[in-house]
Structure formats: C-alpha cells, structure tokens
Amino acid sequence: MDLDPHLTALRELGGFFVLRTAGDSLDPAPTLAQAYARREEDVYPDSITFRVRTVADRLRTSEPRVSASIAQQALAARLWSIALGCAVLYDHVPDLDPRLLHWDAASSAPDDLWLADVRPRAADAATVADLVVRRHLEPLNAALYARYGVAEGLLWGNAGSALAGAARELGRRSHGARALAAELFAHPRLAPTGTFTGTSFRRRSCCLYYRVPGGGVCGDCCFTRTPWSSPDATSG
Structure with missing residues (x-):
C-alpha cells in the first residue's frame, strides 16, 4: 500500500505511532533541524532546551541529565514507532528529514510531531537507519552530551530500548517488525x-x-534493582 498524504493507517496504532502531516490543520512548530543546529550564542532557549526543562518540571527532578535522558528516549520512541509502523502498514516509510519534521516541544507526551511533506522512501533497514539514526539520533545525542553531559552510551541505550519497544508493540500484528x-x-x-x-x-x-x-x-534495565547504594551510577 502506498503512503497516503495523511498517513491514516497509523491512527489505528495510536499513541507513539501517529504522525500529523501537511494535510492536518496546524500551525507548525520549529523543525527538528533547527533544534539540532542551535548555536552557543543563541539567547533564547531552543526546542531541545525547552523540552528538557518541560520534562524536568513534569517529573519533578532537579537533575538536567535525568530529564535530558527521559526526553531523548521519548523522542527516539516516536521516531522509531513512526518508521516501523509505516514499514509494517505501508511497506514504505516517509522521509523523516529533520528539515521537514516539526516538533512542538511544549506538548504533552507523546511528543507532537508534524511532517511538512510525505515523501515515500524504501522500508529496508539501511534506509530506516539512515533516516532515524544518522539524521536524528546522532545530532540529538551529540547535542545532549554537549549540553548536559549525558553519557553517549546511555543515550544510545535509550535508542535501543525505544526501538525494541516499538518492535514489541508492532510484533503483536506483524513478524516483519x-x-x-x-x-x-x-x-x-x-x-x-x-x-x-x-x-x-x-x-x-x-x-x-x-x-x-x-x-x-525499567523492565529492560541493566540493573535488577534500584541502585540506591550507588547514587552516581549511570552505567552509560
């Protein structure tokens, strides 16, 4: 099945899988490309900074690296869910170019994303990895490491956890996922x-x-119990 302009089939999956498109009436937020490209001299908070602060307020944590980690995993889960969901339902994925993908950093969970143009791409692993890993997770993780000192191993672990979660949810309906x-x-x-x-x-x-x-x-954590005896543990 070809991708439709509204990616309607994703709606039956709900939650992390739904993606707004140009066919939806919406005033688009800044793009993810703009968020990744923030410069040190920028005066006002960008989308990533705003999102990390928003997550910190909602979780009532005073540790920026904690809220940065949780925010990153949630966005990674959205990206993987959209890509895998489209691969399963359409046998194609939309081009998730960060310049086309808008992100409302003030929204509630799951992260609100809006795609300016639905451009079909192949649904093979190499293409999906290029769209999600290279174009999004690499610049996102680099930004969070530079700004908040979150260990890169931890951030990639979040990405792996998010991928497995999306596959587990879709696996109930398709072995292809x-x-x-x-x-x-x-x-x-x-x-x-x-x-x-x-x-x-x-x-x-x-x-x-x-x-x-x-x-x-969490259920997939490297720890089997809460590591209170090691308050600085990051295992990242």
Missing part, C-alpha cells in the same frame, strides 16, 4: 546497546529513571 528491528540492531550504533531476542531486549545501560522521585528501574 521484529525482523526489521533485528536488522537495525546490527547497526554499529545499536549493536552495543544490549541483547535483542524476539521482542525481548536487555540493555547494557540505565536511562536514570530511578533518580526521578517515585521512579524505579
């Missing part, structure tokens, strides 16, 4: 992040959610 995710986990950026078997994933790092008030360890 699992196969595509398995190919993606062979990517040099993702292969070191953990062990992916079927739809099960065990990461080699921790997203730091246990440091959020009332938080704990």
Whole structure:
C-alpha cells in the first residue's frame, strides 16, 4: 500500500505511532533541524532546551541529565514507532528529514510531531537507519552530551530500548517488525546497546529513571534493582 498524504493507517496504532502531516490543520512548530543546529550564542532557549526543562518540571527532578535522558528516549520512541509502523502498514516509510519534521516541544507526551511533506522512501533497514539514526539520533545525542553531559552510551541505550519497544508493540500484528528491528540492531550504533531476542531486549545501560522521585528501574534495565547504594551510577 502506498503512503497516503495523511498517513491514516497509523491512527489505528495510536499513541507513539501517529504522525500529523501537511494535510492536518496546524500551525507548525520549529523543525527538528533547527533544534539540532542551535548555536552557543543563541539567547533564547531552543526546542531541545525547552523540552528538557518541560520534562524536568513534569517529573519533578532537579537533575538536567535525568530529564535530558527521559526526553531523548521519548523522542527516539516516536521516531522509531513512526518508521516501523509505516514499514509494517505501508511497506514504505516517509522521509523523516529533520528539515521537514516539526516538533512542538511544549506538548504533552507523546511528543507532537508534524511532517511538512510525505515523501515515500524504501522500508529496508539501511534506509530506516539512515533516516532515524544518522539524521536524528546522532545530532540529538551529540547535542545532549554537549549540553548536559549525558553519557553517549546511555543515550544510545535509550535508542535501543525505544526501538525494541516499538518492535514489541508492532510484533503483536506483524513478524516483519521484529525482523526489521533485528536488522537495525546490527547497526554499529545499536549493536552495543544490549541483547535483542524476539521482542525481548536487555540493555547494557540505565536511562536514570530511578533518580526521578517515585521512579524505579525499567523492565529492560541493566540493573535488577534500584541502585540506591550507588547514587552516581549511570552505567552509560
């Protein structure tokens, strides 16, 4: 099935899979390309800074690296979900060029994204990796490492966890999602992040959610219990 201008089929998946498009009536927010390209001399907060602060307020955490990690994992989950969802439902993926993809950093979860133009691309692992890993996660992770000192291994672990989560959700309806995710986990950026078997994933790092008030360890965490005995643990 060809991609339709509204990516209507994604709506049945809900939540992290839905993507607004140019056919939707919406005043678009800044693009992700603009967020990744922030300069040190910029006076006003950019989308990434604003999002990290927003997540910190909602989680009631005073540690920027914690809110930066959680914000990054949520955005990674949106990108993977859209790409894998389209691959499964349409056998194509839209071009997720950061210059076409707008991001409302003030929105509630999941992150509100809006695609200015639906341009079909192949749904093979190499193309999906180029769209998500190279064009989005590499500049996003570099920005968060530079600004907040979040370990790069931790951020890539978040990306692996987000990919596995999207594959697990889609795996209920298509084995193709699992196969595509398995190919993606062979990517040099993702292969070191953990062990992916079927739809099960065990990461080699921790997203730091246990440091959020009332938080704990996630189901795929490298820790089996909350590492309170090591308050500076990042395992990243």
